[in-house]
Amino acid sequence: MLFSDIVGHDDTKQTLVRAVQTNHLAHALLFDGRAGSANLALALALATYVNCETRSGGGSDGGLFGSPLPAGVPLSDGCGQCSSCMKMSRLVHPDLHMVYPVANLGKGKNTSEAVLPEWRKFLIDNPYRTLSDWLDATGGENKQGNIAAEEARNILQKLSLKAYEGAYKIMIIWLPELMNVASANALLKVLEEPPERTLFLLVTNQPDKLLVTILSRAQRVAVRNFTDTEVATHLRQTLNLDETRARRLAYLTDGNLAQALKMGQTKSDDTVGDQHAWFADWMRACYRQDLNWLVKQADQFDTLPKDRQKSLFDYSLRLCRDLFLFQQGATQLLRLPDDELKFVQNFGKTLRPDLIDRMVGDLNEAAYHIERNARPKMVLLDLSLTFARLIKN
16 A cells, blocks of 8 residues: 555645654554544555655655655655565565454454454455454454454564564554453553554544553544545546446545445445435334334344444434434535435424434443443334334423
8 A cells, every 4th residue: 555545635645754754753653533534544555655665765864775766856655666565565564563353253263363364355455444344354243343352462472573674563453442451551561662663553433442541652643534526536446436426425425435435336325225214214113103113123123233233323323413403504514315315304393402412312322332232122122212202202
């Protein structure tokens, strides 16, 4: 992955390059961006750049490895052709180490090292991925991904060795917020006293779930969402979509390139459409107080993969936000297709603003209980009965 492979984000790229060129690169960087952003891609591009053998401007010596380029020809990216860049492109560089959430699949496949071939293929195919995509790819769709305590020992063991052939040993940790307490504390210790020439690249979607002490020891790199133009450009280049469909998907996904790519690979916008149909039917049943239907829905919800359950609650929260914006007259901020917009306009007239606020709180609490392995059927049925009572009153 090179910086030039990432559409947009020129300001962030230049900041990272300048830090390397002036020898002001922090030993730990926190790439903070929401799911579907360029945070993981930028971390990979930086890892490629710092160990590139022919780049110039690496410091006062004119470069960590190679000779400087001719005057007036600054290099702000990896070459993509040297031995280091080629190995990085295949994620097989001996000084690149990666840790990521893994579902406990048994048979010894509960660490990053055990599923490394699958991870390499998964990431090389597309660096704009989500945890749900990763769990689906490894057969853990019915489980939750986490970074186990054993990973902490692996991190310490890998970083105890000197760099094999690169300028830096690089440790990329994807979604460190999913570390358990033991792993997080071990990471904190190594961040306090990092080995020489070691670079930590933490890629997070939810920094609020990280230990404050970890946040204080890493330099934050804020990664903004993709713009509609950037998403549409990437879709046209990678999926060869026509201009109209690319712009529609960009508008619907609101900067989430992972979701846009997933929707672009289908013949229709089924992902969002299915979620909307589920939510709309749910709210109508709550309005009618159709208990038989709500019980059947809870039974079906219980059989869904855990990440699918979370995504339905996430969609419900986003639509509650749209309902609130509609009630406040901020319709220009709504990014919805016609069927969803019509639903928001109709359903928003039946709800009070304080009721929407209560629903958001209840949805957040339900999502928390799902994450803590509560029985999904009971969580949704309790939520449905609460909403039915609130809407009636």
